[in-house]
Amino acid sequence: MKHTxxxxxxxxxxxxxxxxxxxxxxxxxxxxxxxxxxxxxxADDAIAASNALYSFIGDEYMFAHTEQTWDICSxxxxxxxxxxxxxxxxxFTYEPSNVQLNDSWSRKYEVISRANAVLINVPNIDMDQTxxxxxLGEAHFMRGLMYWQFYRIYGQVPIITEEQVIAGTYNVxxxxxxxxxxxxxxxxxxxxxxxxxxxxxxxxxxxxxGAAWGYLxxxxxxxxxxAKAIETGNKVITGPYALAPSFGDNFKALTKNNPEVLFSIQxxxxxxxxxxxxxxxxxxxxxxxxxxxxxxxxxxxEPNDExxxxxxxxxxxxxxxxxxxxxLQAVPAGLTNTGYFxxxxxNWRPDGGLDNNMNIVMLRAADVYLLVAEAKIRSGxxxxxxxxxxxxxxxxxxxSNATMADLIHERRVELAGENERHQDLMRWDRxxxxxxxxxxxxxxxxxxxxxxxxxxxxxxxxxPQRQIDLSNGVLEQNPNFK
Numbered sequence: 001m002k003h004t005x006x007x008x009x010x011x012x013x014x015x016x017x018x019x020x021x022x023x024x025x026x027x028x029x030x031x032x033x034x035x036x037x038x039x040x041x042x043a044d045d046a047i048a049a050s051n052a053l054y055s056f057i058g059d060e061y062m063f064a065h066t067e068q069t070w071d072i073c074s075x076x077x078x079x080x081x082x083x084x085x086x087x088x089x090x091x092f093t094y095e096p097s098n099v100q101l102n103d104s105w106s107r108k109y110e111v112i113s114r115a116n117a118v119l120i121n122v123p124n125i126d127m128d129q130t131x132x133x134x135x136l137g138e139a140h141f142m143r144g145l146m147y148w149q150f151y152r153i154y155g156q157v158p159i160i161t162e163e164q165v166i167a168g169t170y171n172v173x174x175x176x177x178x179x180x181x182x183x184x185x186x187x188x189x190x191x192x193x194x195x196x197x198x199x200x201x202x203x204x205x206x207x208x209x210g211a212a213w214g215y216l217x218x219x220x221x222x223x224x225x226x227a228k229a230i231e232t233g234n235k236v237i238t239g240p241y242a243l244a245p246s247f248g249d250n251f252k253a254l255t256k257n258n259p260e261v262l263f264s265i266q267x268x269x270x271x272x273x274x275x276x277x278x279x280x281x282x283x284x285x286x287x288x289x290x291x292x293x294x295x296x297x298x299x300x301x302e303p304n305d306e307x308x309x310x311x312x313x314x315x316x317x318x319x320x321x322x323x324x325x326x327x328l329q330a331v332p333a334g335l336t337n338t339g340y341f342x343x344x345x346x347n348w349r350p351d352g353g354l355d356n357n358m359n360i361v362m363l364r365a366a367d368v369y370l371l372v373a374e375a376k377i378r379s380g381x382x383x384x385x386x387x388x389x390x391x392x393x394x395x396x397x398x399x400s401n402a403t404m405a406d407l408i409h410e411r412r413v414e415l416a417g418e419n420e421r422h423q424d425l426m427r428w429d430r431x432x433x434x435x436x437x438x439x440x441x442x443x444x445x446x447x448x449x450x451x452x453x454x455x456x457x458x459x460x461x462x463x464p465q466r467q468i469d470l471s472n473g474v475l476e477q478n479p480n481f482k
Contacts, residue, residue, distance in 0.1 A: 112146050
């Protein structure tokens, strides 16, 4: 059989644990009785375990929705929806008891648990070394990605690795900042060493060297290690990860796995549900209408920048929301509250209904181009080549001697709706490049009035109170929320 489970994202370890078993099914071990002792036997088991690493990332309470919530703090969008926990996050009035803070916590640790199981058991399997390396690389990548997200959201969390699993010590205190940075850098570095440059058609969606290099570049820019950021970023830029001919190719079902897309959540109609699409689409057109962009973001785009039409739908745009809504039609006034909706992850089937073949993009080469440009500009070098590569793809004139203002603009319009803006603004505030408190105090109209960003308190979200309670006090709250 072809191992294409990653495309579905739904097959769990317990379900695939008998793949490749040659025993008669009548005397095989029942699914519920499979344990690590009798599971990790061969290459098929190792592949099944690697497939299970990906099964949570498209969950509603992971990257498909909950992890997108952190960007409603930004100046790009209004929360929409009817959830008070989201309102508190947007307005910087959240407390440790906010349920949204807790939703993805255990899921990320479940991915970490699965990664640790792979790293403990797969090295002992007698199998093809190249395949083994790839699977171990995937485990390091996924564990690194979880800790990276933890780090950006909460700062310090408990680190659970193979050593803690073997010792059976799970209720441990938060790691130090240096320990958090070390595990993230180490996991992505080892992943880059072991993963493939590109995957074949049967393994689309698995992590590659490009994905690991891309996240390393992001990590190094966050920590102002410009030389390393440029080094790892250039591996993406000079690798087989060319920018797509059209910006829109990254957000179409037919071209969703083009080389620019370094990592994405694979969605296939009939197998998976694209929850990001459901949350983004307007309610009258089959969605739930959350996270609506505002006019301030639309006004940031330059005239004739085609990215605007691919990024958001707005009143008057001609869009086909599927046969059930009558085919091609103008977006009517009142379809959304703000007059806009994010279109990047939304498309409709010709016969009606949302197209679940749309992937959820998590990292693109264009992001890395702009990170390299930033590293160069902030280290006194010239970042024009990287910025202009992104701009020229969209038919825009080159910039000369690009400044941080140019870079900030380009990242905002290129990555709008991709969960980067608020984190970008916070790191630029930490560096003294912008005044985020003043920036967020600006009244941007009905849907984004001025808000009170408090530094350093709002640089991080509080540790979920539920997790502190479960730890019996071993896990301590972030200082500004005690």
